Amino acid sequence: MEDLSNRVAVVTGAGGGMGRSIALALAAEGVDVVVSDIEGDAAEKVANEVRELGRRALGVATDVSQLDQVEHLADLAYEEFGAVDILVNNAGVTMRPFRASWDTELRDFQWVMNVNWYGALHGHLAFVPRMREQKRDSHIVNTSSMTSMFTVPGHSAYSASKAAIDAFSMCAREEFKIAGIPIAVSVFFPGAVKTRVGTSERLRPEADRSDVRHVKPWTDYTSTPAAAVGAENLNGLTPLSEVTNFMQPMHPDEVGPLVVNGIRQNYDFISSHPAPADLIQDRADRLANSFHGLS
Incomplete structure (x- = not known):
């Protein structure tokens, strides 16, 4: 999709951070x-920023964990614009502090999966039938995370939700290709980006919030003090810095142009930082040699 001018995009989680950056970068290209x-107030504020760039915009309050709300979002988008060419399933949440899988309650897994994984699935279910009927080049971007590329102890719920997005996106991409449907799918892997995602639990009912429940942090099980590099800018991401110290924290404004370029070039995968090739290769090697037979 080289020419983006006069296209229409829907971006979830676009009231700030990476989603805002993607929305504005698309608007700058004539979308x-x-x-x-x-x-909703945050969505409308960014919609106004899009209008200031000379493009039409609609701000919509949507809880992506609820299919009916995402279907309503699709209804509004098609009523206002008549088509949707680009869908960016970007909304996501995480929890602080990092915690062991056995200290992660069912309600924690459900909350993260409902937003991160089911949010992307709901976007797919609500928009793809109508995108197929358009019979013209379209593009879906699903936001994953570099944490699905390598192991991050204490981050099991988030990593699992993003790994689900990876597998689903790759299957959908091949299905579209085999069926001759002109919808491309990219998986976006952000690394260290300075957003408010670390404060996601402000969106939970107070009784469910980790600070209220005094959740045991993962660092209580480790003897290695977490590195402090960039921690002050990453909303409590400190434990992750032990395995992501190869990343320079990025301002969210830098994200949008990267994603737009990925849409233009029809990249299968888009990363905000150089991928950790050694960690990916180590996992691939262990998988390739995982059949040991019976001795």
């Missing part, structure tokens, strides 16, 4: 944008 966020 009209439906700005979706669970916080």
Whole structure:
């Protein structure tokens, strides 16, 4: 999709951070944008920024964990613009502090999976039938995370939700290709980006929030003090810095142009930082040699 001018995009989780950056980068390329966020005021604020760039915009409050709300988002987008060419399933949440899998309650797994994984699935289910009917080049971007590329102890719920997005996106991409449907799918892997995602639990009912429940942090099980590099800018991401110290924290404004370029070039995968090739290769090697037979 080299020419983006006069296209229409829907971006979820676009009230700030990476989603805002993607929405504005698309608008700068001549795209009209439906700005979706669970916080409606934030969505409308970004929609106004899109309008200031000379493009049409619609701000919509949407909880992507609820299929009916995402279907309503699709209805509004098609009523306003008549088509959707680009869908960016970007909304996501995480929890602080990092915690062992056995200290992660069912409600924690459910909350993260409902937003991160089911949010992307709901976008797919609500938009793809109508995108197929358009019979013209379209593009879906699903936001994963570099944490699905390598192991991050204490981050099991988040990593699992992103790994689900990876597998689903790759299957959908091949299905579209085999069926001759002109919809491309990219998986976006952000690394260390300075957003408010670390404060996601502000969106949970107070009784469910980790600070209220005094969740045992993963660092209580480790003897190695977490590195402090970039921690002050990453909203409590300190434990992750032990395995991501190869990344320079990125301002979210840098993300949008990277994603837009990935859409233009029809990349299968888009990363915000150089991928950790050694960690990926180590996992691939162990998988390739995982059949040991019976001795």
